[in-house]
Amino acid sequence: MTQQVDYDLLIIGGGINGVGIAADAAGRGLSVLLCEQHDLASSTSSSSSKLIHGGLRYLEHFEFRLVREALRERDILLAKAPHIITPLEFIMPYSPTTLRPAWLIRLGLFIYDRLAGNSRLARSKAINLHDNNYAKPLKSKFNKGFSYMDGWVDDARLVILNALAAREHGANIMPRTRFCSAQRHAKYWQVQLQNTINQQLFTVTTQCIINAAGPWVESILANTLNVHPQHSLTLVKGSHIVVPKLYDGDHAYILQHHDKRVIFVIPFQQQFSLIGTTDLPYNDDLNNVSISEPEIDYLCSIVNAYFQQSISKQDISWAYSGVRPLQAGESTDPTKISRDYTLELNHADDQAPLLSLFGGKITTYRKLAERALSVLQPFLPSMQPPWTANQTLPGGDFAQGDLQRFKQQLAQQYPWLPAQLVTRYAETYGNLASQIINNKQSINDLGQHFGQQLYQAEVDYLCKYEWAYTAADILWRRTKLGLWFSSTELSKLTDYIDSKAF
Numbered sequence: 471m472t473q474q475v476d477y478d479l480l481i482i483g484g485g486i487n488g489v490g491i492a493a494d495a496a497g498r499g500l501s502v503l504l505c506e507q508h509d510l511a512s513s514t515s516s517s518s519s520k521l522i523h524g525g526l527r528y529l530e531h532f533e534f535r536l537v538r539e540a541l542r543e544r545d546i547l548l549a550k551a552p553h554i555i556t557p558l559e560f561i562m563p564y565s566p567t568t569l570r571p572a573w574l575i576r577l578g579l580f581i582y583d584r585l586a587g588n589s590r591l592a593r594s595k596a597i598n599l600h601d602n603n604y605a606k607p608l609k610s611k612f613n614k615g616f617s618y619m620d621g622w623v624d625d626a627r628l629v630i631l632n633a634l635a636a637r638e639h640g641a642n643i644m645p646r647t648r649f650c651s652a653q654r655h656a657k658y659w660q661v662q663l664q665n666t667i668n669q670q671l672f673t674v675t676t677q678c679i680i681n682a683a684g685p686w687v688e689s690i691l692a693n694t695l696n697v698h699p700q701h702s703l704t705l706v707k708g709s710h711i712v713v714p715k716l717y718d719g720d721h722a723y724i725l726q727h728h729d730k731r732v733i734f735v736i737p738f739q740q741q742f743s744l745i746g747t748t749d750l751p752y753n754d755d756l757n758n759v760s761i762s763e764p765e766i767d768y769l770c771s772i773v774n775a776y777f778q779q780s781i782s783k784q785d786i787s788w789a790y791s792g793v794r795p796l797q798a799g800e801s802t803d804p805t806k807i808s809r810d811y812t813l814e815l816n817h818a819d820d821q822a823p824l825l826s827l828f829g830g831k832i833t834t835y836r837k838l839a840e841r842a843l844s845v846l847q848p849f850l851p852s853m854q855p856p857w858t859a860n861q862t863l864p865g866g867d868f869a870q871g872d873l874q875r876f877k878q879q880l881a882q883q884y885p886w887l888p889a890q891l892v893t894r895y896a897e898t899y900g901n902l903a904s905q906i907i908n909n910k911q912s913i914n915d916l917g918q919h920f921g922q923q924l925y926q927a928e929v930d931y932l933c934k935y936e937w938a939y940t941a942a943d944i945l946w947r948r949t950k951l952g953l954w955f956s957s958t959e960l961s962k963l964t965d966y967i968d969s970k971a972f
């Protein structure tokens with residue numbers, strides 16, 4: 471049968487779960503097609519808090535399995551992509567008026583450390599906030615606190631790197647391609663896809679389908695596959711704001727609020743602080759999710775309760791929102807709904823299989839991919855064993871995963887490259903940066919300058935090799951240069967992309 475179908479596996483959705491499965495499956499020798507209706511990472515997977523974490527807060531909901539799996543994955547991912555995933559220290563300020571008693575926080579951190587096993591990251595500790603200037607930006611009542619480690623990730627780039635890994639292993643990655651409908655046969659699916667640029671429809675066949683459409687999982691099942699799942703989703707909006715940086719230092723703060731939630735203040739793109747998130751039930755348009763005034767007030771008020779510097783709407787440089795596709799459970803309180811995932815296999819009447827993903831986190835994407843493929847193993851017996859745990863993602867294969875040393879090497883190798891570009895290229899592309907700067911002798915060789923140190927060579931690389939198609943793909947997902955780009959610079963970039971037929 472394998473010979474008669476175009477693909478072993480068709481994956482719907484180019485978020486982290488879809489590309490993670492595509493990379494894993496292609497590396498196991500399966501023929502894979504992934505379709506994404508918009509740009510890769512255009513939805514939830516570029517709108518997260520960007521943490522590779524166990525989720526300290528989930529311990530209060532006894533989510534030990536999830537926290538343990540996520541913490542183990544934390545170490546694996548830090549080694550897999552040392553250019554875009556880095557250790558991050560979290561400081562939790564404490565005062566007798568903050569919500570949880572000190573003993574409870576200590577207990578939570580102790581369990582967190584234990585569940586992490588033999589982690590390369592330092593264990594948690596109680597600290598004096600006056601050490602290392604942690605207290606400096608905070609109100610004077612905060613003198614004590616706790617420190618623990620987690621990871622920071624460039625979420626959108628993690629998606630791109632997995633898509634690159636999938637393509638390296640032969641997968642066909644098709645952004646701007648909508649899954650429209652499918653007919654099920656005994657041993658295969660016939661699938662109608664649509665190119666969303668020229669609207670052209672075309673048909674492919676595949677043995678299995680994986681529905682990794684995040685918040686759209688249920689609507690795909692109901693509207694295009696006529697399948698009634700056993701599980702369902704609760705959609706929960708989360709928003710972040712970005713303001714000029716509130717403090718110096720590489721650490722983040724985790725702030726407790728009296729509604730029992732926590733929010734993070736995270737160093738972002740050298741000059742900013744990223745603040746989030748909210749948790750609100752969402753039933754509106756999934757293609758148009760944005761922050762509301764009450765969410766802005768909520769985030770600002772928590773920051774203002776802890777920091778000396780007060781912030782308001784006027785300070786916001788950028789805001790973004792995403793919708794968590796959470797597996798529906800018993801609780802209606804968005805903060806209490808599990809962040810775990812469920813895989814639902816449907817192969818009614820022995821017909822071709824369909825696997826749908828409900829829930830998940832960026833942190834657990836690799837493990838989710840392994841589990842998804844093990845569920846499909848009986849249908850795809852030629853599948854080779856798991857392989858992703860010990861392989862770096864594209865660009866991450868530099869000596870000992872030492873990013874600082876890699877930056878120094880890059881600077882030595884290309885002495886004409888401005889320091890700011892060395893840092894940005896290293897932290898964005900790792901050693902894939904050579905694809906942009908190889909054979910160049912001076913900054914002029916990088917071609918047209920669009921502003922903010924974005925040069926033609928980088929744009930050409932992104933359009934040719936990383937599926938970028940619009941200025942937004944480049945400025946907000948492949949990079950975050952959109953934070954600085956003026957409207958004139960944007961027009962220049964748009965004109966250039968439009969003038970070229972990449």
Ligand SMILES: Cc1cc2nc3c(=O)[nH]c(=O)nc-3n(C[C@H](O)[C@H](O)[C@H](O)COP(=O)(O)OP(=O)(O)OC[C@H]3O[C@@H](n4cnc5c(N)ncnc54)[C@H](O)[C@@H]3O)c2cc1C
Pocket residue numbers: 482483484485486487488505506507508509510511512513514515516517518519520521522523647648649650682683684685686690706707708709747791792793794795829830831832833834
């Ligand atoms: C505010 C917020 C903060 C978060 N913070 C963290 C965090 O710090 N750490 C963490 O680990 N996790 C975090 N998460 C969770 C994490 O972001 C999500 O679990 C994850 O991104 C979901 O990925 P996905 O691939 O399932 O979905 P998505 O990224 O939404 O991808 C699904 C894709 O399917 C595509 N699609 C839909 N319909 C079709 C169709 N018909 N044809 C083709 N394509 C289609 C969509 O366009 C979309 O791109 C956070 C989530 C939110 C919202």
